Each structure stands twice: as structure tokens, then as C-alpha cells.
Amino acid sequence: MKFPENFLWGGATAANQLEGGYDLDGRGLSVDDALPGGKQRMAIIAGPNFDWTIDEQQYVYPNHQGIDFYHHYKKDIALFAEMGFKAYRFSISWSRIFPQGDEQEPNEAGLQFYDLVITECVKHHIQPVITLSHYEMPLYLAKHYGGWKNKQLIGFFKHYAETVIKRYSDRVHYWLTFNEINSAAHFPVLSQGLIQQNGANEPRNIFQAWHNQFVASAYAVKAAHEANPDAQVGNMIIYATSYAYDADPINQLANLKHNQAFNFYCADVQVRGHYPSYAPALFKENGFTESDLDRTSDELALLAKYHVDFISFSYYMSSAIDATGRVTENISGNLMGGVKNPFLSASEWGWQIDPTGLRIALNELNDRYQVPLFIVENGLGARDTVQADGQIHDDYRINYLRAHIKAIQDALADGVNIIGYTPWGCIDLVSASTGEMSKRYGFIYVDLDDQGRGTLKRTRKDSFYWYQKVITTNGETL
Ligand code: BG6
Numbered sequence: 001m002k003f004p005e006n007f008l009w010g011g012a013t014a015a016n017q018l019e020g021g022y023d024l025d026g027r028g029l030s031v032d033d034a035l036p037g038g039k040q041r042m043a044i045i046a047g048p049n050f051d052w053t054i055d056e057q058q059y060v061y062p063n064h065q066g067i068d069f070y071h072h073y074k075k076d077i078a079l080f081a082e083m084g085f086k087a088y089r090f091s092i093s094w095s096r097i098f099p100q101g102d103e104q105e106p107n108e109a110g111l112q113f114y115d116l117v118i119t120e121c122v123k124h125h126i127q128p129v130i131t132l133s134h135y136e137m138p139l140y141l142a143k144h145y146g147g148w149k150n151k152q153l154i155g156f157f158k159h160y161a162e163t164v165i166k167r168y169s170d171r172v173h174y175w176l177t178f179n180e181i182n183s184a185a186h187f188p189v190l191s192q193g194l195i196q197q198n199g200a201n202e203p204r205n206i207f208q209a210w211h212n213q214f215v216a217s218a219y220a221v222k223a224a225h226e227a228n229p230d231a232q233v234g235n236m237i238i239y240a241t242s243y244a245y246d247a248d249p250i251n252q253l254a255n256l257k258h259n260q261a262f263n264f265y266c267a268d269v270q271v272r273g274h275y276p277s278y279a280p281a282l283f284k285e286n287g288f289t290e291s292d293l294d295r296t297s298d299e300l301a302l303l304a305k306y307h308v309d310f311i312s313f314s315y316y317m318s319s320a321i322d323a324t325g326r327v328t329e330n331i332s333g334n335l336m337g338g339v340k341n342p343f344l345s346a347s348e349w350g351w352q353i354d355p356t357g358l359r360i361a362l363n364e365l366n367d368r369y370q371v372p373l374f375i376v377e378n379g380l381g382a383r384d385t386v387q388a389d390g391q392i393h394d395d396y397r398i399n400y401l402r403a404h405i406k407a408i409q410d411a412l413a414d415g416v417n418i419i420g421y422t423p424w425g426c427i428d429l430v431s432a433s434t435g436e437m438s439k440r441y442g443f444i445y446v447d448l449d450d451q452g453r454g455t456l457k458r459t460r461k462d463s464f465y466w467y468q469k470v471i472t473t474n475g476e477t478l
Helices: 041-046 069-083 108-123 139-145 152-168 181-185 188-192 203-227 249-272 279-285 297-305 355-369 395-414 462-472
Strands: 008-012 087-091 127-133 174-178 232-238 242-244 310-314 319-321 373-377 418-421 444-446 458-460
Touching: 008 069, 008 127, 008 373, 069 108, 069 458, 069 462, 108 127, 108 152, 127 152, 139 152, 152 203, 174 203, 181 188, 181 203, 181 232, 181 249, 188 203, 203 232, 203 249, 203 297, 232 249, 232 373, 242 249, 249 279, 249 319, 249 355, 310 355, 355 373, 355 395, 395 418, 395 462
Parallel strands: 008 087, 008 418, 087 127, 127 174, 174 232, 232 310, 242 319, 310 373, 373 418
Antiparallel strands: 444 458
């Protein structure tokens, strides 16, 4: 099975994890700038004492420096071009454009930076695929407005989205609204700005925040279509294929419910344009009722009219569900939980490796929605060793990616409409969950350690040359 001629091979990154320059040229702080690095990062943020204070005596803040893409973007994009990228997925840092988030006037210096990045992509015939919000709302909106549960954020985001869409839509055709919007079920801090102190413990707030994001996303679809009739807007979900642990109907039902609540809920609204029939039951399971949510008829009409054009999703792992309590071995490290699947191995960070799960995901999403699918994240977080001669032999990463690309090929043969593949962290960057540099995904090595020490030098890994060949042969040489 051949990959389509215009298949979007490329790579993906996010502003907060690679740009650095966190306080340059008028940029405001984003929620990520207040997240300490290290394996305990998510536990600290989820704790009752976390209040966004930046304490540089106690913690390292790796997002402040990222990999300094802010000053290296030309060279980095040239390296992507050397691999033959057709698309580069990156995000705009909202607080670079609106430092607090609630201003009327954008920060021109911030807009100019993305002008330069986009121009560089276009120069190399790389399609920019832009995420409007990748885990980094302006910190001010989280602290002073209480994050996405506050409906005022819809207007702020609308203004931000319209500003950047108007500015770049002559050169940008692919837009994604909120990165991994459904991840708030497990860690609402990143995409919704919710911590314990402003209501993360109440599921109703998370669902209200989702509703507000759905509406904001619909405004972005409207703006993109009005600015350029050829524009394509996708939602973005984290998809972790989920299996019932065994044939026990109790586990099968639990898995079905899990899929509704996690894998499908947000996509159901954003793709179909209306709430699914199971929504009231899901609200009830979460301790509130429909009338507790503030959803106006105008908003519901907007959702119906401006649903997304395609689905983009990240795929790293699968999970297994046991509701009977018979299975006691949980998977560790993976923030989404679930029990250990005895048929799968896992990365050092506990993410279960399952290429067949990707083929299943593609079929499931295709069957359910029948819209184009774009895999905008996939990859293996692993430690790399630089050899004495400076080379990095990352055959483990090549094996992971090869198996997943093969699964995409099989899904194409199954009849699934897939438009592109942009593996995560095409250049090493700061990990979202742990703030580490040592959890690396890239084809390009960046000399930087977990404490932020290093030369920032970029080096092509073995996987760089391998992926280059994959792209040149349009997936025929794996
Ligand atoms: C996705 C996020 O969840 O997974 C990225 O969209 C993130 O921002 C990626 O970096 C990999 O996760 P991690 O925690 O290994 O960086």
C-alpha cells in the first residue's frame, strides 16, 4: 500500500517546550513558565499548595530556556527541510501575542517572530501546521480569571485566534485549536489553567472549561474559513487506544464507558457539532447535572455550524481497563493510568508501546467520524547516548517509528483517510510531563541536560537519516 502523493510527512513541536526567550520582546508569562522541571512536576502541580509561584531558588524552570528555538529557528527549520519535511507542526505562544491575554492590542514583536518562522517554512516548501493553544495559556488568565472555566476566556481566545489567523492565513492552511483538549480529564492544569486552588477538583469546572473551549474553537473555525476558504481546521485529541482487559462483559462495558468519557467526548462535540446522547449520563457520573453547565442556545448553534474539518490526534500508547479489581498491576509513569497489558512492553517512562493500537485507533476514528485524520504526534521518549565520535545511534527510536508507520500503512490499506504524520519532538525539547531534557524524542539531538546546562549544539541522530529516506521514498523504504 502506497502513501498518498501529497501525504504530509513532517514533525511536531510546541512553543513552550522549545522556544525559550520566555521574557523577550514583550512576551508575557504562560502557565508553563510556572512549572518546575523534574520527575515530580505533575505531582507538585496537582498538589494543594501549588499556586503558580515561580521560586528559582528551589526549582529549575526548563520552559524558560526551552532549546532556544527563538534564536535557532532558521537553522532548525533548515534541518527539517534537509529531512524533507512537507509539514511542520508548531504552536504559537499566546502570551507572546497577548502578554496577559485580555489586551485589545497585540504585541507586534510577537507577531513578527511567527512571521519569520512561517516565512522560513514557506521558503523550504514546508506547510506550517499551527496549533493555536498548546498547553500554554497566558498565566494571567489562569491566575486572575480562574482559567478556562471562566466564560470570559472565550472572548479573549476569539480575539487572539482572529488576530493570528488574519495575519498568517495567506501562508497557513492548517490550523489546530487546542492541543490534546481531552487531556484535562487527567491534568487540567496544562490546557485549562485549572489547579486545586482554582477548582480543578470539581469535575463540573473541567466540563464547563471544555464547553468554553468548544465554543472558542468554533470561533477559530469560523475565523479561519472566513480568512481563507481553503483553510482546514482540526481539533486535537490525545488518543490512547483502550482495551477491555478480558472478555468479561463488566470489563467490556467499563472500556466502552471509558472510551466515551476519554477518547470520544471532546471529539464528538467538535466534529459532530453537538453533544453526544451519553453526555447527561456522563455528567451525572461526575456529580452534576446538565443544568449545572452554562451553555447558551447561541453557543450550541455556533458549535453546530463551525465544527472542525478534520481530526488530529496524538498517539503514544494504549491502555487496558479492568473494572473487576482482579488485576492489580497498574502501569506506572503513564499519567492516564490503567492496568498493565501483559502483551506489551513499555518505555522507561511506563508508556506501553503498541503500534497495532495505532491501526485500531485510526480505524475507530474513521468509523466513528468519517473525516480526514492527521497523526500530529507519535514517538518514543528515550535516553540517548552520544558516542565518543559524537554520533547518536538511536535504533530503538527507529524501530518504534518504523512499526508505527507500518501501522499507518496498514490502516491506509484498511481504507482510512489519513492526511499526514508529524512525529513528536522532531528536535529534542523539554518534556511536557516531567520537564526533563533527557526524555528525548528527536531526530536531532540538542546538547542540553535536565539542569539546563549544555552548548545547545544540534546533531543529526541515526534516525535523522532514516526518516529522511522514509520521506524521500514516500514511505516505501522503512
Ligand atoms: C503530548 C503533548 O502529550 O505528549 C506534548 O502534546 C508532549 O506536549 C508529548 O511533550 C510527550 O509527552 P512528554 O511528557 O514525554 O513530553
